Amino acid sequence: MTILTFTDQLDRAIHLPGIPRRIVSLVPSQTELLAALGLDDVVVGITKFCVHPESWFRSKTRIGGTKKVHIDRVHALQPDLIIANKEENVREQVEELARHYPVWVSDVNTLEDALGMIRAIGEITHTSAKAASIADTIHTNFLQLTGLAPALRTAYLIWKDPYMTVGRDTFIHHLLGRCGLQHVFGDQTRYPAVNIEALQAAGCELLLLSSEPYPFKQQHIDELQGYLPDTRIVLVDGEMFSWYGSRLLEATGYFKELLNRIQLL
Numbered sequence: 001m002t003i004l005t006f007t008d009q010l011d012r013a014i015h016l017p018g019i020p021r022r023i024v025s026l027v028p029s030q031t032e033l034l035a036a037l038g039l040d041d042v043v044v045g046i047t048k049f050c051v052h053p054e055s056w057f058r059s060k061t062r063i064g065g066t067k068k069v070h071i072d073r074v075h076a077l078q079p080d081l082i083i084a085n086k087e088e089n090v091r092e093q094v095e096e097l098a099r100h101y102p103v104w105v106s107d108v109n110t111l112e113d114a115l116g117m118i119r120a121i122g123e124i125t126h127t128s129a130k131a132a133s134i135a136d137t138i139h140t141n142f143l144q145l146t147g148l149a150p151a152l153r154t155a156y157l158i159w160k161d162p163y164m165t166v167g168r169d170t171f172i173h174h175l176l177g178r179c180g181l182q183h184v185f186g187d188q189t190r191y192p193a194v195n196i197e198a199l200q201a202a203g204c205e206l207l208l209l210s211s212e213p214y215p216f217k218q219q220h221i222d223e224l225q226g227y228l229p230d231t232r233i234v235l236v237d238g239e240m241f242s243w244y245g246s247r248l249l250e251a252t253g254y255f256k257e258l259l260n261r262i263q264l265l
Contacts, residue, residue, distance in 0.1 A: 006124045009107040009117060010086060016102050019126045020081035024074055025050065026066060026094075027085045030106065033118060033245030034083070036134060037127040045077045052247075069093050075100070083121065110174045114244035115139060134246055141252040147180020148259055154181040154206040155199060158238070159214045162193040172241045179255050181206065196227045204231045206262060212238035232265045234258070 004016045024045035025031040031050035034043050045063045046056060061077060064070040066088045074082070079101050084094050086107040097103050104124060106117045115135045122131020156172060158164050166172045167189035176183045184202040185194065199207070207228060209216035221233045239247055240254045 006104065006120070008104045009113065009120070010105050012105065014102045014104050014124070016081065016124070020079075020102075020124070022077065022079045022081070023125070024063060024077055024079040024082045026063075026069060026089050027083060027106070028052070028066070028088075029239075029243035029245040029247060030083050030085065030117075030121065031056065031245075032243065032247055033121060033134075034125070036246035036249075037122060037125060037130050039125060039127065042125070044079065045074065069097070071096060081124070108244045109169055109171055111138075111142060111178065111248075114171070114248060118245065134249065138248045138251075141249070142178060145178060145252045145255060147178065148263070149180055151180050151182040152206040152232075152262070153184050153203055154208060155184050155194075155202060155204045156208045156210065156236075156241070157194075157214075157216065158191065158210050158212075160216070160220065163195065163199075164191050165194050166191055171244055175241050175251070175255075179259060196224075199224075199228060199231075204228060207231050207233045208236045209233065210236055210238035210241065212242070232262060234262060234265070 004018065006014045008014055021042055023034065023043045025034055025043060026047055028047065028050045031046050032052040035053045035056060044061060046060045047064060047066050048062045049066055051057050063073040067090055074097060082097055082101050082103045084103055084105045086105055094103055094105060108114050108117055115138060118131050118135045122128045154176060156166055156176060158166060165185045168186045169189050173183055173186060184204055185192065207224065209220055216235055221235065224233055236258065237254060240251045
């Protein structure tokens with residue numbers, strides 16, 4: 001038997017006895033990518049947060065959440081490959097699964113990381129041509145994206161009670177920069193909590209309220225506008241800023257429309 005060896009984005013060697021035929025995905029954006037690669041008959045398990053494509057959400061076995069994988073459900077599926085992510089999944093659970101199955105782990109903080117992930121998953125699933133086409137199209141689309149100039153001082157909130165934003169070592173921060181937005185909390189890391197006073201002191205010209213993981217609504221704009229009367233506050237699609245798989249095919253069109261709308265505020 002010829003053993004196939006691949007390297008994941010943590011520089012871990014992954015050994016497979018052949019092309020994977022039973023894949024479990026622990027990452028929503030990578031589940032959507034697997035669907036775009038045409039792997040409907042190969043993916044056997046997903047998380048409860050893997051809502052795209054909807055047909056998979058309704059038909060595939062759900063093995064828990066991204067932070068709480070039910071190991072027994074994974075065992076029942078007997079996968080020959082598990083696809084995980086450094087940030088979205090819990091290290092101890094990934095390590096436990098890796099004792100039983102090949103686990104390929106992504107680590108995505110930039111567009112370049114995302115494109116590398118797409119191509120690598122294409123290689124390991126024997127769909128390299130489709131993956132390369134997706135990655136090349138995304139790359140070209142982003143080359144054609146013109147960010148705002150001059151850049152607006154921008155904050156991006158992902159949570160409430162407490163308010164939480166993103167740091168410089170996140171994919172969202174990278175995409176804000178690609179949109180020509182100057183991230184006012186770009187000197188921080190990961191997902192720091194911020195308060196109203198910090199938002200006021202940052203001199204935000206633009207405040208983006210994400211649809212996920214906290215579902216901000218118009219009522220939150222109204223509430224924050226009272227504290228930030230001179231700030232443009234906009235609801236945004238969090239999937240466009242944080243899903244780093246095939247969703248990026250749609251992201252630049254969304255960003256162009258969003259930036260045009262912001263300029264008219």
